[in-house]
Amino acid sequence: LMHGPYVCFSLQDVATMQFCANKLDKKDFFGKSDPFMVFYRSNEDGTFTICHKTEVVKNTLNPVWQAFSIPVRALCNGDYDRTIKVEVYDWDRDGSHDFIGEFTTSYRELARGQSQFNVYEVVNPKKKMKKKKYVNSGTVSDIFFLWNLSYPGRQDMIIPGWRVAQWQPSLSPSGNPSQSTSLHYMNPYQLNAYAMALKAVGEIIQDYDSDKMFPALGFGAKIPPDGHVSHEFPLNGNADNPYCSGIEGILEAYHKSLKTVQLYGPTNFAPVVNHVARYATTEQDGSQYFVLLIITDGVISDMAQTKEAIVNAAKLPMSIIIVGVGQAEFDAMVELDGDDIRISSRGKIAERDIVQFVPFRDYIDRTGNHVLSMARLAKDVLAEIPDQFISYMKGRGIKPNPAPPAYTPTGPTLQTQI
Structure with missing residues (x-):
């Protein structure tokens, strides 16, 4: 689920x-x-x-x-x-x-x-x-x-959907997508780093979603017609039906949205974490577990608020994966990871370590074997999820449901002779 x-x-x-x-x-x-x-x-x-x-x-x-x-x-x-x-x-x-x-x-x-x-x-x-x-x-x-005068601001896009993990890839591309110097360059023959990371991790996680339909929301943009800043708008422009079909549907909606919204800062992680946490708060009986995937260039404006959001989220059935894209310094993302020092806020230490950070550049195969490098990326970003999932369930005393009874055919048996 x-x-x-x-x-x-x-x-x-x-x-x-x-x-x-x-x-x-x-x-x-x-x-x-x-x-x-x-x-x-x-x-x-x-x-x-x-x-x-x-x-x-x-x-x-x-x-x-x-x-x-x-x-x-x-x-x-x-x-x-x-x-x-x-x-x-x-x-x-x-x-x-x-x-x-x-x-x-x-x-x-x-x-x-x-x-x-x-x-x-x-x-x-x-x-x-x-x-x-x-x-x-x-x-x-x-x-x-x-x-480079291509895009006057920034845009963050979020995409939810339903089923045992809530997944959030957060992509933070840089530069004009039409220029080859941009990390977000849309090469017709090869995926850029953000799309590669999204597909590598997303195509694994989406297999746990039965209908592959994901409601897609955006934040951090000025929205037509009045140009107001929104942090929660339908990526496909349809407020009544914000669902996208699979990973390809997400990317398609994203590309189309670039033509209608004006990118705008700042870059705040806390709203995304809190957005997922609100869903997780209502599902603490073990029936659902949420995974938030953030793909980012490492820029963050609300570090203190994000730390507080993560500390609060550590009590909920959720995990956070951060993939860093580009050549920036990712000191803030490493700090959020909390492997060496458990993250804390206002004197409160996170109940569990729920954040995993990996830099995308470490998974670029110089021989051009993108399939192998993306498989390594997916393996490492998902490596801590099972333990985090089990730690939440054990901490709440939630036991697995009994296995369903074995299937027994009820119709006539087909016999073959060898």
């Missing part, structure tokens, strides 16, 4: 930029410095999350880093004035990288490109406090900026 899938899709613009530095502090005794930069996105609670690291440029105080592309949402989550913090380090082989300094900026400032406004002083706060004549530890300049 599976309570079928929920799918979430996110899209956004991509920015390509390049930086150089001038007169950075010398940190190496026998050489100059081996500098690299780390970019951080600021979160709603005032904390920072890593969203990009540059490559290391060896033995120079005036590095020119390679241009890189990054989803706009990963940098600022749609808020162009949100603080972006950048730290500059001197790379060391043993991992004890030396801090050179830091500066802050915003997406709106970066978008100005090469100009006097985008020359930043790299400051080491400790050196500034100790040395009165300290000015800075060098400067960093934005020397190139390009904005």
Whole structure:
């Protein structure tokens, strides 16, 4: 008796930029410095999350880093004035990288490109406090900026259905799907990462759903005709019948919806978790178990609220699978996984570990054997579900129903002679 899938899709613009530095502090005794930069996105609670690291440029105080592309949402989550913090380090082989300094900026400032406004002083706060004549530890300049103007925001899509697991794939694609540089590129000859992950896991879980009909909902978009922001709208545009037929029906509805809605932030996981939890709350007798699958690029705006939602969900018959797509830092997703440290919120520790995270990039078979790599992905993302399912049932003292009686033919017996 599976309570079928929920799918979430996110899209956004991509920015390509390049930086150089001038007169950075010398940190190496026998050489100059081996500098690299780390970019951080600021979160709603005032904390920072890593969203990009540059490559290391060896033995120079005036590095020119390679241009890189990054989803706009990963940098600022749609808020162009949100603080972006950048730290500059001197790379060391043993991992004890030396801090050179830091500066802050915003997406709106970066978008100005090469100009006097985008020359930043790299400051080491400790050196500034100790040395009165300290000015800075060098400067960093934005020397190139390009904005892909395809989709002005983001969109998340959810897809429910009915039967022993409630499944939610949450896909967070990046960039213009019509361009091959996008992680969400719709190649007519090959599935993109999001579709591959959805099919690999979804086609296994959907086998527990008898009719393969899944109601599909979306969240995080401005909906016509008035452009109001909705976090729960029918993906196929039919409020009376939001059902999609199988995985292919889900993807078809998703593609069509891109033509009618305007993608919009922020990226909140808690509503999705709470949405599934509301169904699970009404089914705690062991007759149903819910599985939420989130496929994401790792951006999350409501970490504190999501932690609280997961802690509350741990008491319910549900599990959460997170598949990370793209090359972003997935520190937040690893934290939600809770394998090393059980997730907690407001002093409450989750009753069970119900989250499993895997990075999709670890399952890309470089030889091109997508069937094998997707089989490995499906195996690993589903690996913890049986134990999580059993832990809930045992914790509630719920025992399996007795097996049905063996089938006995009632009609005339057909006898054959060999």
